[in-house]
Amino acid sequence: SIVYIKGRQDDDLIREVCTALLIEWKDCIIRKKHTKHIYAALDEAKFCISATVASALATILSKDANMSLAYQERDDIKNVPDQTVDKEALKNQVETNTLITLSYKCSFDTAEWVANNTGTILKSTTRMEQVDTDGFGAEKWTGNRMIGSEEENLINTNSILSLNKRVGVFMNNEGLAQYLFTSWINVKEKVSLPSRNEAITRQEKIINQEVTENQINEEILSGKKQNDIDNIDIETVEKVHFNP
Structure with missing residues (x-):
């Protein structure tokens, strides 16, 4: 079964309730009160992210559960409503505890970070070519050239900035980064919880x-x-x- 909890971005009380629900959900997972695998998706995570939720990304993995966070840019995690949180440490904690990253078309800063995390490869480039010039000024290639190696990101920044719709860069801990086409499954039947x-x-x-x-x-x-x-x-x- 799928349970959808709808929050509000402009209501502080509802945001606090959503944060409290996430903390309670994490505690239930740790106490191992479930018999099947549980997955939670947190959309627009910047509105209800906290240090407890960020630490839960790594805590619940051993309890047969996982969580995904969805947000627009890397710095969105730093724009949390709670001003008492160390924003830079929170962002680093989220990125460290995230084992799988799927990035779509984004800003230059985020694209550059994604490209640097895809790894590097060596590419052969032509450094110099020699040509001869005859008396009429025509150039003729002599066949002599110098080839060198240059290090470049496996998936460069320009490729990420020009991604098509529903195409993203997929990074995990079990292989090289790759392009991925996403096809989400629609939930046709929606039933509200009974009183x-x-x-x-x-x-x-x-x-x-x-x-x-x-x-x-x-x-x-x-x-x-x-x-x-x-x-x-x-x-x-x-x-x-x-x-x-």
Whole structure:
């Protein structure tokens, strides 16, 4: 199941509630109260990010859970509402504890940071070529040239600045950075959470249904239903002829 919690950027109270929910969610993950893998996506993370949430990125990995943060630029993490937080340390903590990074078309500063983190490769470049000039001023290549090696980013800044829609640069800890085309899955069915009274009523119906099914199973095992089946009135049975 998917639970979507909607917050507001211009309401301090709702932002504080969202931050409190994230802290409580992290504590539940650490106490290992779940039986299946849990994934949380935090959109526009700069509005509810905190030092506790940043540290949770690394803490919950060993508890069969993970979290993703979505924001526009690198410096957005530093624009947190809480002025008591060390913003530079918060940004470094988020980037250090993030094992997978997916970057789309962005500003020059962010693109340069992404390019530097993709690694470097050596490329062969022509440093010098020789030509001869005849009496009429025409140039002729002599076939002599000097080739050298130059270090360059695996995915350079210009490539990141010119990415197409839904195309990003994918970086992880298990291989080289690569281009990635994303195709998100739409959630077609959206159902709001029921109120407390509706949830209790629904639970009572489920319990009553289980009790009824158990009674039927007990009657079948005791032979009551079997006796009823054995005492079939032949006169009430209609003959059905098959007509192809």
